[in-house]
Amino acid sequence: xxxxxxxxxxxxSLRYFRPELxxxxxxxxxxxxxxxxxxxxxxxxTLRGEPDPVTGMVLDLKDLKVVLEREVEARxxxxxxxxxxxxxxxxxxxxxxxxxxxxxxxxAALPKGLLERTRLYQDADTFVDVVDPERS
Amino acid sequence: xxxxxxxxxxxxxxxxxNPALPDDENRRIYGKCANPNGHGHDYGLEVTVTxxxxxxxxxxVPQELLDSIVRExxxxxxxxxxxxxxxxxxxxxxxxxxxxxxxxxxxxxxLEDAAGVRLVNVxxxxxxxxxxxxxxxx
Numbered sequence: 001x002x003x004x005x006x007x008x009x010x011x012x013s014l015r016y017f018r019p020e021l022x023x024x025x026x027x028x029x030x031x032x033x034x035x036x037x038x039x040x041x042x043x044x045x046t047l048r049g050e051p052d053p054v055t056g057m058v059l060d061l062k063d064l065k066v067v068l069e070r071e072v073e074a075r076x077x078x079x080x081x082x083x084x085x086x087x088x089x090x091x092x093x094x095x096x097x098x099x100x101x102x103x104x105x106x107x108a109a110l111p112k113g114l115l116e117r118t119r120l121y122q123d124a125d126t127f128v129d130v131v132d133p134e135r136s
Numbered sequence: 137x138x139x140x141x142x143x144x145x146x147x148x149x150x151x152x153x154n155p156a157l158p159d160d161e162n163r164r165i166y167g168k169c170a171n172p173n174g175h176g177h178d179y180g181l182e183v184t185v186t187x188x189x190x191x192x193x194x195x196x197v198p199q200e201l202l203d204s205i206v207r208e209x210x211x212x213x214x215x216x217x218x219x220x221x222x223x224x225x226x227x228x229x230x231x232x233x234x235x236x237x238x239x240x241x242x243x244x245x246x247l248e249d250a251a252g253v254r255l256v257n258v259x260x261x262x263x264x265x266x267x268x269x270x271x272x273x274x
Contacts, residue, residue, distance in 0.1 A: 029192070029193055031200070094195050096196055125142060125144070128138060129141070
């Protein structure tokens with residue numbers, strides 16, 4: 001088995017806000033994150049598999065690049081996660097929720113069982129890993 | 137499984153020498169790291185926890201809570217100190233391995249009790265060229 005990791009970077013704006021809660025409760029729960037702000041995200045996806053005996057590759061990196069551009073960059077880069085995407089109407093875009101979403105989107109676009117781990121850096125000091133439960 | 141990691145920093149000094157051993161033996165084992173007046177590093181510290189994502193806050197642990205536990209239990213204690221003088225290292229040499237172990241021991245229970253999360257791994261980055269994990273590295 002070989003692991004390969006490819007990274008993609010993108011920038012988005014966001015805020016944490018639950019419309020069903022009063023404003024004061026949002027402020028208490030989320031602090032400065034209730035205000036619109038932004039991050040330079042870095043996503044690392046790690047695939048695990050056997051290299052193809054002919055090509056020597058687990059997956060052609062060109063294909064992986066296309067998947068990441070379509071599933072991640074096109075949806076989220078230079079957009080507002082809450083206002084410009086349909087994914088955060090019922091949940092706040094914390095790195096946990098965002099990483100779980102990205103893991104689902106990327107896994108669904110790859111051959112089954114290939115995606116082992118998704119790591120989302122929100123900034124240099126904060127990151128979340130989603131590890132496929134079957135692999136952990 | 138979902139894991140959340142935060143990275144911190146602290147600057148500290150240490151001497152790598154086992155007081156039970158003669159000076160020349162310490163010098164043989166630890167080389168220049170046994171210099172009796174010490175040396176120091178800008179340590180990086182990565183704390184990885186796991187737990188359930190709260191449906192309202194969307195977080196495993198509020199960031200300020202995690203940061204305050206790490207600050208109170210570890211950073212305030214070790215930052216700008218001679219590590220050998222800390223009781224954490226009374227019975228062990230403050231190698232990066234033992235720093236990772238001591239940090240894990242210091243954080244495990246407070247993280248469980250105050251934040252309801254499980255500490256999965258502690259990574260001590262001693263220099264840009266070496267780091268040490270205690271736990272299950274993500």
